[in-house]
Amino acid sequence: MSILERRKDIGILKALGAETTDILAIFIIESGFLGLFGGVIGLILGILLAKGIEIVAHKMGYLMVNAYISYELIVGILAFSFLVGVISGYFPAKSGAKLNPIETLRGE
């Protein structure tokens, strides 16, 4: 969904009587989960890649090369990607929510 489309939705929500906090909540939760989803995908790809390298390295005789993925690392990465999502949703939503509904709706 494009940013312009989102902007228009913010305008509609404001015209229907949404308060600034409602709009921030809706968009931050959404972008936070989008970020988290991206984090999960990245994590899976990362683990597969690390394990792949480990297997290849072992086959070549480098038995010391081991993929080490700690629980803390996983949690850290997921939390970080959620946070990045939240932040990337916060600023556009905040700027959209501050304008009056008509200015926001014109953004189409």
Place this chain on the structure above:
Amino acid sequence: MIRAENVWKIYGRGEAKTIALKNINLEIEEGEFVMIRGPSGCGKSTLLNILALLDVPTKGEVYYKGRKTSLMSENKKAIFRRKISGFIFQQFHLIKTLTALENVELPMILDEKDKYYRRKRAKKLLEMVGLENRLNHYPHQLSGGQQQRVAIARALANNPKIIFADEPTGNLDSKSGITVMEMLKELNEKGITIIMVTHEQELERYASKIIKLRDGEIIEIVKK
């Protein structure tokens, strides 16, 4: 109920300056069916948006029930938009990713109504506008006339006292246009104040008051 006093709206500055509204004075009483009529570009939408508290005047004041709306906080204005008024746009402005039923529920979600009540009322309103078989359709699966009826149901969700409508028949064929006008007439008979914008003279027969606008100025107010 709503009063505009010396309202001006000026867009841009210098070369690009457009005076959209010039010293508008008007008063709208409860229960009226007001039509703001004039040619395209004369400032009708600008005026309606300001009266509906969706936009603010450059100069002048709009009063709601005797109170200056310029002193209302953003949250107070949100409450006005959510509980006191309903707005119908020429371009419908439904949320594309929500079904008809969800679009009608939206103002009630913002007003923190419980889920059971919301569902029931949204269904009842869609039934009232003749869309009981389209509850789970998305906007792109509906005709223009059907989308505008969803928008009317949405505008009614929180039992508004005032309905604002900006050329609600502007994007519709004449048959759907008549249906929409008859619905507005019926709502007005139930006591809802209607403030509508149009450029079509033949719609004047629905109105109890006509405000004629030309180049941002009121040239005549006719009471019937």
